[in-house]
Amino acid sequence: MTETEDELQIEIPQEQPSSARTCAGCGKAGDRHAFLRVVLADDGSLVLDLQRSSFGRGANVHLDPACVRRGLRGGFARAFHAEIVTTVGQVREMGQLAVERRLRGLLVAAWRKRVLAVGADAVRELASHGPNVRAVVANDAGSIAKERFVLEMVTNGAVLIAFRRGELGALLGRPEVSVCATSDVRIAQELDRLLALQMLFSSLSTNNESA
Numbered sequence: 001m002t003e004t005e006d007e008l009q010i011e012i013p014q015e016q017p018s019s020a021r022t023c024a025g026c027g028k029a030g031d032r033h034a035f036l037r038v039v040l041a042d043d044g045s046l047v048l049d050l051q052r053s054s055f056g057r058g059a060n061v062h063l064d065p066a067c068v069r070r071g072l073r074g075g076f077a078r079a080f081h082a083e084i085v086t087t088v089g090q091v092r093e094m095g096q097l098a099v100e101r102r103l104r105g106l107l108v109a110a111w112r113k114r115v116l117a118v119g120a121d122a123v124r125e126l127a128s129h130g131p132n133v134r135a136v137v138a139n140d141a142g143s144i145a146k147e148r149f150v151l152e153m154v155t156n157g158a159v160l161i162a163f164r165r166g167e168l169g170a171l172l173g174r175p176e177v178s179v180c181a182t183s184d185v186r187i188a189q190e191l192d193r194l195l196a197l198q199m200l201f202s203s204l205s206t207n208n209e210s211a
């Protein structure tokens, strides 16, 4: 390492303790897992960093629609010292697409790791073994969505509803898939986070954008 690099490193301002973050909406601190990270693009728009891995200047906001709205009304501008051109509707649309993209990646990863139960029989069997199962149910799953093992998982907040049967099938090498599930701990944690994000973005409806 050259001396110049060394000096630069020393001049980097001290970050907050590694797990602590502050919400650009309400200003309260919290653990990083409680937050959505956003990054500022050159054009003044916000980019959602679902995996917290993007380079660039970041800000954090609670997974709470009220905090996102407050952030867009001025909190992000203060955090970035820049004008922000992104709207609530854009965050919702970007967010929903990003959740679907991440979900596709997770399901394919689970499928390749052979930790994904696919189809109603396999998921029913998996769900009967323990409480740590997370499922993805297709939007058009039909009667399967009303079966008791699915309803119980819905009650426990263990179900993400996404995609159509044909889309899920295309990911998993079958014509159609109504439901799939995993008990893999790491993937289940990611699915829990995606569920929280999905709820956040879907609650950012545009009809009260000015609120």
Ligand SMILES: [Zn+2]
Residues within 6 Å of the ligand: 023, 024, 025, 026, 027, 028, 061, 062, 064, 067
């Ligand atoms: Zn907040």
